[in-house]
Amino acid sequence: MEFVQAEALQNYWYPVAEIEDVRPGPLAVTLLGSQYVVWQSDDGRVTAAPDRCPHREAPLSIGYVDDSGLVCAYHGWAFGTEGRCVDVPSSGEGAAIPPAAHLPCVNVEEKYGLVWLCPGEPVGSVPAVAQDSDPAFRRINTGVDVWKVAATRMVDNFLDISHFPWVHTGTFGDGLATEVPLINLEQLDDDFFGYAYEVDVNNPDEANIISGSEEALVHRWMSTGYALPLITRSTIRYDDGLEHILLLCSTPIDNVTSYFTFVVWRNDDHSVDAEETIAFDRAIGAEDKVMLERVPGSLALGQTDMASVQSDKPSVEWRRRFLALVES
Numbered sequence: 001m002e003f004v005q006a007e008a009l010q011n012y013w014y015p016v017a018e019i020e021d022v023r024p025g026p027l028a029v030t031l032l033g034s035q036y037v038v039w040q041s042d043d044g045r046v047t048a049a050p051d052r053c054p055h056r057e058a059p060l061s062i063g064y065v066d067d068s069g070l071v072c073a074y075h076g077w078a079f080g081t082e083g084r085c086v087d088v089p090s091s092g093e094g095a096a097i098p099p100a101a102h103l104p105c106v107n108v109e110e111k112y113g114l115v116w117l118c119p120g121e122p123v124g125s126v127p128a129v130a131q132d133s134d135p136a137f138r139r140i141n142t143g144v145d146v147w148k149v150a151a152t153r154m155v156d157n158f159l160d161i162s163h164f165p166w167v168h169t170g171t172f173g174d175g176l177a178t179e180v181p182l183i184n185l186e187q188l189d190d191d192f193f194g195y196a197y198e199v200d201v202n203n204p205d206e207a208n209i210i211s212g213s214e215e216a217l218v219h220r221w222m223s224t225g226y227a228l229p230l231i232t233r234s235t236i237r238y239d240d241g242l243e244h245i246l247l248l249c250s251t252p253i254d255n256v257t258s259y260f261t262f263v264v265w266r267n268d269d270h271s272v273d274a275e276e277t278i279a280f281d282r283a284i285g286a287e288d289k290v291m292l293e294r295v296p297g298s299l300a301l302g303q304t305d306m307a308s309v310q311s312d313k314p315s316v317e318w319r320r321r322f323l324a325l326v327e328s
């Protein structure tokens with residue numbers, strides 16, 4: 001079975017777009033192999049439903065949004081609050097609307113500048129990032145990219161620090177120590193499980209903006225962790241107290257393609273423009289993407305399917321828990 005078909009995965013939240021992308025929409029997205037339409041109505045409410053008109057199955061995402069709601073491009077049926085069909089132009093004013101004309105909407109949540117969908121019954125909330133409500137921090141959104149990579153491979157990579165000196169040679173990793181110290185896994189906070197570590201990384205000129213330092217090497221106090229099924233987070237703290245939090249989101253479009261977006265929170269003085277601040281992180285992400293797009297297929301999930309060593313402990317543990325979820 002392909003992991004995207006696992007019923008249990010339907011019950012979690014996945015970011016599929018930035019809020020700006022669905023204003024007013026409609027926007028077509030694909031999540032776990034199913035197509036959805038997402039739009040924002042005049043009252044500000046964001047709605048998501050299968051991208052299929054209940055009338056003759058036209059994709060609703062090729063329609064438009066007006067003050068009545070989402071209008072289908074084929075025969076003009078209009079869908080308002082909670083996907084209720086409010087107009088069937090061919091039937092004329094006041095005619096009864098068949099119950100099957102209403103859209104079977106899915107759960108939507110707006111958080112961290114992103115639109116999150118949960119097609120099933122949510123078993124929890126969108127993972128909490130405490131810095132989002134801390135006024136000392138600003139949030140920077142980075143857009144949503146499509147990677148031709150299984151979301152499982154992305155999580156495996158984001159939990160792995162042993163690839164830094166190999167893959168990130170163009171950014172922060174060139175010449176870094178290759179040996180990974182002993183990793184102790186722990187609950188990092190309510191939602192994230194992972195590990196804390198310290199590392200000295202290269203601080204080239206283009207990284208000075210994010211590290212706040214001009215030294216050639218900077219010390220970072222870091223943590224890396226995950227919230228099941230597929231959200232990961234890296235936290236970075238520099239010696240001077242500057243913090244840089246990265247929420248790395250891998251949303252399965254299908255078994256081997258994913259939306260990738262990351263969100264940054266920083267307690268800096270806002271003196272540097274947001275886009276400039278995240279340029280270095282973008283370059284780091286591009287290095288991961290180049291490597292991962294060359295690794296075919298989705299990640300084998302069995303514990304003995306691949307050779308693993310001490311530095312793989314976080315991703316092995318994530319994979320064990322992810323597999324248990326997929327099989328539940």
Ligand code: FES
Nearest residue numbers: 053055056072075
């Ligand atoms: S297919 Fe949408 S209104 Fe007919």
Ligand SMILES: [Fe+2]
Nearest residue numbers: 157163167288
């Ligand atoms: Fe990486």
